[in-house]
Amino acid sequence: MIGLNSVGVLVPSLVGFAFILPLLGKLIKNVKFFHIYAALASLWAAILATYNAYLVFTAGTQVxxxxxxxxxxxxxxxxxxxNALxxxxxxxxxxxxxxYSAWYLKDYEGVAYYYTLLLGLEVGLIGCLYTxxxxxxxxxxEVLSISAYALVGFYRSKPEAVEAAIKYGMFGAVATTLYFVGLVFIYATFGTLNMADLAFKLTFYVYYPVPNPFSGTFFGNPYVASAVALALALWAFTYKSAAFPNHFWLPDAHPEAPTPVSAALSGLVVNVGVYAIVRFLYTIFGPSAFVVQLRDAVLIALLxxxxxxxxxxxxxMVVQExxxxxxxYSTISHIGLVLVxxxxxxxxxxNxxxxxxxxxxxxxxxxxxNHxxxxxxxxxxxxxxxALAGGSRKLDDIGGVGRRYPLVSLALFLGVFQLLGVPPFGGFFSKLLIYSAYMEAGMPYVSLMVILISAISLLGYVKLIYASVFKVGSPKVEQTTKVSLPTAIVLALGIACLVTGLxxxxxxxxxxxxxGSFATxxxxYDYWQSFFNTLLNLASGVMR
Amino acid sequence: MFLDPLTATLILSGVLAFTALITWFIYSVVKSNPTNVSEEFKEPYLAGEPTSTLSRIDAPSNTLFWGFIYGLSRKLYHYLRERMHSGILNEWGEYMSVYLGLLSLIGLLFTALILLRGG
Amino acid sequence: MRLGRYLQAFSLVALAVLLAVALTYKGLGDLPNPAVRDLALWYLYTTLNPEVPNMTVMSPEAVTAIVWDYRGLDTLFETMVFFLAIVGALAIMRGITLNEGGEGLHIERYGLSLITKTATKLLVPLIIGVSASIALHGHLTPGGGFQGGSAAAVAPLLVLVIFSTYYVVFKLRLSELSMISLRTLGLMGIYMTSFATLILGLVIGVNAYIFQNMPKANAFIGLPPALGGSLISGTLFFFNLFEFFAVAAGFTLVFILLSIPEVKAREVLKGEEHGH
Amino acid sequence: MRFLKVRNMDINGFLFVFMLSTIMLNLVISLYGVFARPSLIKKIIALTILSDSGNVLAIAVGFRDWPSGWSPSTPPVLNVTSPKASDVVSFARVAVDPLPQALVLTAVVIGLAVMLFLVFLTLQIYRLYGTTDVRKVAKLKG
Structure with missing residues (x-):
């Protein structure tokens, strides 16, 4: 029972951590308190999420x-x-x-707001995944988006940051609204909003025509409704995942955000878009759903x-300064590979x-x-x-700072190798899997594209390494900056990269x-079965 | 098939060596460049060399490689940087709405298919 | 007109055609339909039905029942979106406040004429009263915490326009801090209420769920549906009450932030250091 | 191929279909507004129209046609606080679908919150750039 509760408790309990923070920000003046508070909240989430993943991998799907x-x-x-993983x-x-934020935000006012929004981002991320x-x-x-907009515009007196935030927010609001319109079509026709229930109606109802006791059958033309809902939902999700024509916001928003937020946006927020696409195209409009032609067309468009x-x-990426x-831009490239x-x-x-x-x-x-x-x-x-180069983001100004900090450079190398796909790292094996999948499927041109993309991006990564480690320049190193805490964190992440490969x-x-658990x-069927067992279990006392 | 140890090792070491070679090559190419600053030529920053190198009218021989790439892709980059990523919200909107239109067309074609089949 | 413009127009027309086709070929079902969907029937049957004590909300208002009980999680996060939007606004306006104290100001000299001020003084208690009634009867009649709260926020807005922002902040003491405190009170109330039954269940050692209101077939505990003979529908009353405070305080906060003179904002923003 | 069949194609049925078409058109026009108007304020207004069109569409989906002239569809609110079984049954026979209304309630608040934040951002853009024309608010490019 405790186990099941941990699935439900995680996201709502984080909400409370965020709710009280602005008031604490007005009452407590010691900045250290907020660093510890936010770290504890994140730790709580990390423990519960790890436990949930353990639960799912040992005991099966949890509802x-x-x-x-x-x-x-x-x-x-x-x-x-x-989604557990x-x-x-x-x-x-x-x-x-x-x-890392505790190091980054050492002396900045508005720390409480920053952490509130960061917790909001975490709530949004995990909530999107779990639901x-x-x-x-x-x-x-929307929880995810609004905290992301606010965090991108956190440096409110910097014109570029506010510009990036409004550009991101304006079309982001359009994207989520279109998704809502898509949902109206889904509810109107399928009479339900539960993903497993939708999956049942789209995939298994043809073979097993027993209406769900609560949501019945179809209330409109499911083909037409699927066409509209999928078109609108996919547009919204590709906006969130920054796939090609909807990618414009990303190179503006991610650099202008505070650096830890850039890491969260680039590493995690775009994943949510991809996750939603996968959930829609493989679970709801599953591989054997009756709207198969629509699904094929959409997948080819996605490719x-x-x-x-x-x-x-x-x-x-190659031409950035x-x-x-x-x-x-490297994020856009990698999300492209994931979508491929x-x-x-x-x-x-x-078949x-x-x-x-x-x-x-x-x-x-x-x-x-890996990404x-x-x-x-x-x-x-x-x-x-x-920070070491005195606050300039230009590659020219960074000029070989990394050489004086070998551990930081080591972490940089680990990260670049991971993304580039150098053999013992995870990035290599995942690219290899994608490559061999398309070879196997008889589409070698796509495989060649994967290689071509990696080859072009190599130039960009080399430039990054050259500018930050090898370049002989005279950067103005801020000697007073202490970097032991962030170095430890990036090394830990680097080891994680290595582990994904080894x-x-x-x-x-x-x-x-x-x-096997979501796409076959x-x-x-198992996804639907867990849902239906829960339904029967909960309704049995009432429905007799 | 792809996890066969021998093949994997071969590919691994091959790619590793190739990457090392390329890295070394690029490093040796861009290691030392006489800097000749001329700010009026603001050009894309293609590889590791400073902006000033690229904006020289006479490319030094060891940056010829990059000059080659740049010469090939000048048009492409002009389109990518000046036209597509112009930073103006309304021009993004054009690309985005064309994509929405594409998805709508897919939906329409599918609907037409279903209706013709008599669904 | 460039090519892109034509393509854009064409694409939006394609979307319009798709929507029209969907409407024509029953993408939204029969409209209008004499029947409702099965799910809706379940909601209507169980919203207040003493015959199925294990599966009812005990609230005659089906919409509020869905908002705060059947789909309470949505509403918690909806509250969170509103909360985060205000935190975002506060983060943008951080450090931008009215001058401290306000002693040097002749607050009574600001604002509109005496007639409007007197009329406002009469009107404000009425607004607060009506909006409190909307919020507290949320589980019985249309309305609820959000509607009541946003109606209540009209009162400070009215005072703000008619008496001036200095009056609101320095005379009425509706400062940023007090509004944040009131808002946190409301939000934590909502948070606690959503966990109330689960905590109760954990204490006495029976099965319970987050957002549980009335007893369920496999979770026998719940909050009382009526208090002193009048229906409160368990958690619904408390949710509406706390949401009322949270929303009223939130809107007031926004109005106060928006009414800060532009000069002050520019003073703070000019030459401010920012990070990377 | 059956076209949308409106029961009792009277003036009310005609108006209902007309309203639905208007909503669809409104969705697309407001989308054009967000994509193509240069002013951020105009974009925000268009965004409001977009989300409200979506909301009205949802409400229309939950609407229930009158079963007959004598028992019109009612709001989903029971008017007794201790109903008998027959009360609940007759209520469920005439009340409209409450779920779209609840969804719209959530979507309205969310739309309002996002709009609120976008307005603050636009205000800040105006403070920093002195304009809300997106063709001039373009420092970031390439």
Whole structure:
């Protein structure tokens, strides 16, 4: 019973940590208090999220019905291996970022507001991942978005920061509103908002035509409603994940945010968009849903977008002069690669070549985790380098600062190798999985594109390394800056990067496990089965 | 097949060596450049060398590699940097709404398919 | 007109056509329909039904029942979005306040004429009374904490316009700190209420859920549906009460922030150091 | 292929269909407003129209046609506090769908919160740039 409670308690309990913080900010003047408070809140989330992941990987899918209502009536959190794993990674990286903030924000007013918004970001991230309800996903996306907008504009007297925030926020609001309109179509036709219930109606109802006791059957034309809902939802999710035509906000917003926030935005927030795409295209509109032509068309569009954003991100990365902007474009490139990985599941691939299907998805999810670790690490390192170089973000000004701080440089190398895909690192294996998936599926051009994207982005990473470590310049090193705490954090992340590569046999099989839990027809069936068991369990006392 | 130890080791070491080679090559290329600052040529910053190197009219021989890439892709980068990433919200909106239109077209085609089939 | 503009127009037309086609071919179902969806019937049957004591909210208002009980989690996070928006606004306006004290000011000289001031003085208690009634009857009639709170925030707005912001901050003492305190009180109340049954269940050692209101078939505890003979629908009354405070204080805070003279903001912003 | 069939195609039915078409059109026009108007304030206004169109659409989806002229559809509020079984049954026969209304309540508050924050950001943009024209608010590029 304790175990199940931990699934439900995690996100709502974090809300309380955030609610009281602005008042504390007015009453307590000691900045150290807030650093410790936020770190404790993050630690709490990290412990619970890790425990939840452990629970899911040992005991199977977990459903927590809020208020004790049977799911389509109330909201339920549904954890399968995919969101449990991503939730754990998110909470752990957020813990690192929160502790790093204590160094970064040493003497800045508004610390309480900053931590409130950062906690809001964490609530949004984990809530988006955990929820099993499509409308609750909308609400959580808004929690996530509004804290992200506010954090991007945190340096309110800096014109660029406010500009980035309003550009991000204006179209972000459009994206979430369009998703809401899509949800109206979903509710109107399917009569339910629960993801597992929707998955049942779209996939299994054809074979097993028993209406759900609470939500019945269809109330409109499901084909048409799916077309509208998927078009609008996908636009919103690609905005959040910054895939090619919706990527414009990212290179503005991520560099202008405070550095720890850049790490959270680049490493974690874009993942939520990809997660939502995956959840919609593989669980709700699952691989054997009856809207199969629509799904195929959307996946092909996603593949093209993935390649396009991979190429554009890599090309734009090469010409940047600003270290954080370079890393932001690299995020676009990597999200493109992840999308290439998860766009493999067209019906023909599934039917003719299930190996490629599993390989591509496993590669996509694996690369998402690898990118999270590597990118969070690189942004945090860039924060150290910028602080050491006296606050300038230009690569020219950083001029070889890293040479005087070998541990920081080591972490930088680890992160770059992770993203570049140098062999013993995780990035290599995930790219290899995506590559071999498309070779297997008989689409070698896509595989070549994966290589091409990596090759182009190599130039950018080399430039990053050259400018921050090898370059012989005369940077004005701030000798007074102490960097032991952030160095420890980035080294820990670097070791995590190394581990994702060295333990690749184990992690790859775990990724296959994860793919089996959400993307195969059997996995979708299990997802629905857990939901339905909860429903029966909760309703049995009443319905007789 | 891809986790076969021998193949994996071969690929691993091959890529490692290749990467090292490239890294060394690039480093040796861009290591020492005479800087000749001329601020009126603001050009893209293609590789590790400082902005001032790229803006020289006569490229030093050891930056020829980058000059080559740059010469090839001048048009591409002009489009990417000046036209696409212009920083103006309304021009982003054009790209974004075209993508929304694309998704709508997919939806419309699907609807047409279903209706013609008599769904 | 450039090519992009044409494509943009074409794309939006495509979206319009898609929506129109969806409407025509029942993408939204039969509209208007004499029947409602099954889920809606369940909500209508169970919102106040003493015959199914294990599956009811005990509130005659189905919308409030959904907002705070069936889908209470949504509303908690909706409150959080509003909270974060105000924190974001506070973060933008950090350090920008009215002058301390306000002793040198002749507060009574600001504002509109005596007639409007007197009328406002009469009106403000009425506004507060009506909005409190909207909030506290939220579980019985249309309305609720948010609606009541936003109506109540009209009172300080009215005073702000008619008497001046200095009057609100220095005479009425509705300063930033007091509003944040009131808001935190409301928010923590909501937070505690959502966990109340779970904590109760953990204490006496029975199964319970977050956001549980009435007893369920496998979780036998719940909050009382009525207090002293009048229906309070368990947690719903408390949620509405606390939401009333949180929202009223939140809006007042926003109005106070927006009414700070622009000169002060520019003074603070000019030459401020910022991070990287 | 059956077209939208409106029961009792009278003036009310016509108005209902007309309203739905208007909402659809409104969605697209306000989208154009957000994408193409240069002023941030105009964009925010268009955004309000966009989200309100979505909300009205949701309410319309939950609307219930009158079963007959003598028992019109009612708001989803019971008017007795201790109902008998027959009260609940007759209530469920005429009340409109409460779920879209609850969803809209949530969406309205969220839309308001986002709008509030965007207004503060626009104010700040005006303080820093002296304009709200997005063609001039473009320091970040490339």
């Amino acid at each position: 927590y019905p809020f208020g004790g209502w049977p799911p389509p009536l109330g909201i339920a959190y549904e954890l399968d291996k995919l 991503l939730g754990m990674v998110t909470a752990l990286v957020m813990l690192a970022i929160t502790i 099993g309800d499509a409308f609750n996903l909308f609400v959580m996306l 093209v977008l993935g390649i396009a954003s991979g190429l554009i991100g890599a090309l734009m 600003d270290i954080k902007r370079l890393l932001a 990985g998860v766009a493999i599941g067209t019906s023909s691939t599934l 003719q070549n299930s190996l490629a299907y599993v390989l591509g998805l496993a590669g996509g999810i694996y690369h998402m985790v 999270t670790l590597g990118k969070a690490l690189l942004f945090l390192v860039s924060g150290i380098l910028i 333990a690749t046999t184990y992690i790859t099989s775990m990724m296959f496990d994860v793919v 027809p059997q996995g979708v």
